[in-house]
Amino acid sequence: MKKLVLSLVMAVLCAVPALAKDDSVLKMATTTSTADTGLLDYLAPIFKKDTGYTLEYVSVGTGAALALGQNGDVDVVLVHAKASEEKFVAEGYGVERFEVMYNDFIIVGPKGILPYSTDIKATLGQVYDKKLNWISRGDDSGTDKKEKSVWKALGIDPSKNPNYKESGSGMGSSLSMADELKALILTDRGTYLKMKSDASVKLDLDIICEKAPDLLNQYGVIAVNPQKYPDTNIKAANAFIDWICSERVQKLIAEFGVDKYGQALFVPNAKK
Numbered sequence: 001m002k003k004l005v006l007s008l009v010m011a012v013l014c015a016v017p018a019l020a021k022d023d024s025v026l027k028m029a030t031t032t033s034t035a036d037t038g039l040l041d042y043l044a045p046i047f048k049k050d051t052g053y054t055l056e057y058v059s060v061g062t063g064a065a066l067a068l069g070q071n072g073d074v075d076v077v078l079v080h081a082k083a084s085e086e087k088f089v090a091e092g093y094g095v096e097r098f099e100v101m102y103n104d105f106i107i108v109g110p111k112g113i114l115p116y117s118t119d120i121k122a123t124l125g126q127v128y129d130k131k132l133n134w135i136s137r138g139d140d141s142g143t144d145k146k147e148k149s150v151w152k153a154l155g156i157d158p159s160k161n162p163n164y165k166e167s168g169s170g171m172g173s174s175l176s177m178a179d180e181l182k183a184l185i186l187t188d189r190g191t192y193l194k195m196k197s198d199a200s201v202k203l204d205l206d207i208i209c210e211k212a213p214d215l216l217n218q219y220g221v222i223a224v225n226p227q228k229y230p231d232t233n234i235k236a237a238n239a240f241i242d243w244i245c246s247e248r249v250q251k252l253i254a255e256f257g258v259d260k261y262g263q264a265l266f267v268p269n270a271k272k
Contacts, residue, residue, distance in 0.1 A: 024052065025055075026075055026237060027073070028058075028075065028076050028078060029058055029069060029073075030060075031059060031061065031065060032059045033188045036195075038194065039253070040055070043244070043249070046252070050243060051236075055240070062081045062141050063141060063145075064140065065077050065079050070088070072231070076223050076224060078219060081146075083145075084142075085097050092228055094224060097221075098220060098221050099220050099271065100270050101219050101266040103188055104189050105120075105188055105217050106207050106208075106210040107124075108208060109182075109184035109205055118209065119209070121154055124154060128154075128161055132163060133165075134163060134164045135167055135174055135181065135183045135184070136167070137167055138167060139166075146215075165181070175187055176195075176203075188217050197260065224237065246270075250268035250270055251268070254268050
């Protein structure tokens with residue numbers, strides 16, 4: 001699986017240089033959730049109107065997104081794995097990390113497969129003990145990192161469950177796989193709500209576990225360091241950071257999804 005993930009990262013790395021190179025373009029690497037929920041497609045034209053910059057982005061797992069930044073192929077990263085983000089900055093690849101917004105992780109699965117819970121460790125313990133079907137991203141994404149950290153805290157090697165499978169793909173594809181195999185899966189709430197409401201998808205998975213303290217899903221934005229990569233469009237990256245952390249855009253994020261899902265898909269929390 002590691003070889004597969006590496007191959008996928010390299011495929012993205014090869015694709016990114018084809019993006020426009022002029023100073024009016026901001027190149028971003030971000031997670032699948034910001035794309036799958038539709039948030040970036042919503043914000044990009046507003047960013048263009050407000051600043052004049054065109055946002056071009058690739059959506060991959062957080063590990064792959066940070067790899068794009070480490071390779072100097074993008075100007076900014078918007079991801080959700082704090083420890084990895086801080087390491088990215090500490091190693092000189094990023095300038096500074098700014099918190100932007102959060103949502104939360106939930107566990108979803110076939111209706112009635114397990115009782116509803118607010119304790120993720122208890123839920124995962126039951127998944128393992130009962131050898132239930134489980135789909136893991138297995139792609140070094142922020143979601144994958146979160147899942148692995150909880151298994152590790154439990155002292156459980158989930159791969160010893162014969163019904164544990166890795167998708168090696170993004171959140172949307174992984175949810176579809178879980179639905180098809182009648183399995184449980186850890187997902188961000190935003191992507192789940194987006195797919196659950198899409199009549200063409202017909203996602204038949206219910207929330208099994210939510211609202212646990214360790215299910216917070218924080219997103220951060222980091223400009224790629226121009227001292228390491230002089231061709232980085234640092235002016236556009238800083239413009240995006242200032243823009244997305246502004247009070248006006250934070251309000252737009254707070255409102256995104258409310259009319260369609262009855263709740264926001266992300267909660268803004270950029271520090272003023």
